[in-house]
Amino acid sequence: NTVKPFSFPGIRKTAFVAQQPRPSRLSPLSSRSYAPSSPALFTIPHTSGIVSIRKVSNVRFLTPLLALPPATAQDLGGAALVGMASAVWLKLWTSLAISGAIDSKDSRKLIHCGSGPLFLLCWPFFSAEGTARLFAAGVPLLQIVAMIASGLAKAPSPAKNDSGIRAGESAMGKPSGLVAAISRSGNPAEVLRGPLIYVVILLLATVVFWRESVVGLVAVAQMAAGDGMADIVGRRWGAQKWSFSSTKSYAGSSAFALSGFVVSVALIAWFNFWGLVPALTAGVACKVALISILCAAVELVPWGDDNIFVPMVASALASWLL
Numbered sequence: 027n028t029v030k031p032f033s034f035p036g037i038r039k040t041a042f043v044a045q046q047p048r049p050s051r052l053s054p055l056s057s058r059s060y061a062p063s064s065p066a067l068f069t070i071p072h073t074s075g076i077v078s079i080r081k082v083s084n085v086r087f088l089t090p091l092l093a094l095p096p097a098t099a100q101d102l103g104g105a106a107l108v109g110m111a112s113a114v115w116l117k118l119w120t121s122l123a124i125s126g127a128i129d130s131k132d133s134r135k136l137i138h139c140g141s142g143p144l145f146l147l148c149w150p151f152f153s154a155e156g157t158a159r160l161f162a163a164g165v166p167l168l169q170i171v172a173m174i175a176s177g178l179a180k181a182p183s184p185a186k187n188d189s190g191i192r193a194g195e196s197a198m199g200k201p202s203g204l205v206a207a208i209s210r211s212g213n214p215a216e217v218l219r220g221p222l223i224y225v226v227i228l229l230l231a232t233v234v235f236w237r238e239s240v241v242g243l244v245a246v247a248q249m250a251a252g253d254g255m256a257d258i259v260g261r262r263w264g265a266q267k268w269s270f271s272s273t274k275s276y277a278g279s280s281a282f283a284l285s286g287f288v289v290s291v292a293l294i295a296w297f298n299f300w301g302l303v304p305a306l307t308a309g310v311a312c313k314v315a316l317i318s319i320l321c322a323a324v325e326l327v328p329w330g331d332d333n334i335f336v337p338m339v340a341s342a343l344a345s346w347l348l
């Protein structure tokens with residue numbers, strides 16, 4: 027690998043892009059090469075023109091990164107940035123849930139809807155090396171460790187104020203930030219169920235599918251956007267229930283199919299933009315629509331965990347149809 031500097035005219039910044047030889051280790055889909063290179067990850071402010079690698083190495087904090095092979099530096103930097111973005115994302119919803127600005131049910135479902143797709147949106151910023159997926163997988167892995175630590179924490183004692191549950195608190199008392207934002211009742215043990223399974227699925231999608239296949243994209247979109255929106259929409263506008271269910275509504279299932287479809291298609295278009303997957307054709311869009319409808323039907327099944335069954339069925343259907 028070589029490092030090639032280039033400048034953006036008028037922006038007065040220089041980016042360093044790892045110019046990688048077409049990796050033979052990647053799957054046939056990737057090596058078919060839908061794009062020339064990975065995007066620039068680091069931009070280094072400077073005052074004029076193109077800077078040399080020696081000048082950049084004067085930026086102290088970058089020196090250890092520059093000593094690494096460019097692809098490794100890109101993946102390490104990428105994982106650190108995505109990890110930080112993840113912390114900011116969770117902090118945002120946690121603060122809103124704790125302050126009482128939004129209901130913890132909504133913060134939980136908005137985190138559910140957004141985390142998976144946002145994480146996938148970051149995948150193109152990693153290098154084309156075969157090990158890149160392992161660096162990316164470090165983000166859900168660290169999250170799993172944090173969730174196990176929060177989940178094993180002692181449940182807080184019930185709030186002393188019997189007049190009601192204060193904003194940001196629950197029947198279980200005042201839970202920790204993450205627990206407040208992603209558990210239903212404020213019981214830390216709940217983090218070890220649906221939320222933990224969700225992040226394990228993200229980890230598996232990263233390691234197993236990575237960005238060379240649309241299967242992982244579709245599976246995560248159905249689990250995150252589809253299932254999350256079914257709840258958000260169904261709880262508000264889901265008065266008309268399915269005849270066989272007292273909780274699941276037509277509105278919820280329609281929101282599932284529509285959001286699962288829109289987010290799957292958007293992710294495929296994003297990955298195609300970076301040249302990582304083939305262009306979205308009408309045929310592929312129709313198949314994704316069918317997968318979204320079938321996953322919405324799976325969500326109606328009253329047993330099992332949606333965070334397991336939905337991505338399992340979605341990945342099986344996507345592997346078969348796409």
Ligand SMILES: Nc1ccn([C@@H]2O[C@H](COP(=O)(O)OP(=O)(O)OP(=O)(O)O)[C@@H](O)[C@H]2O)c(=O)n1
Pocket residue numbers: 210220256257258259260261264273274275276277278279282325326332
């Ligand atoms: N097809 C669906 C799915 C969900 N809902 C609404 O969303 C709520 C929660 O549904 P669901 O996610 O299936 O319940 P749980 O799995 O128990 O909740 P969670 O995912 O938060 O664990 C339901 O009560 C219902 O109001 C709906 O109307 N139609």
Ligand SMILES: C/C(=C\CO)CCC[C@H](C)CCC[C@H](C)CCCC(C)C
Pocket residue numbers: 108111112115116134135137138140141142144145148165166169208220221222224225228333
């Ligand atoms: C509440 C959840 C599921 C319940 O059905 C989702 C839990 C999500 C995790 C707490 C957070 C996962 C973060 C991702 C690993 C990384 C997101 C990165 C992105 C850039 C925001």
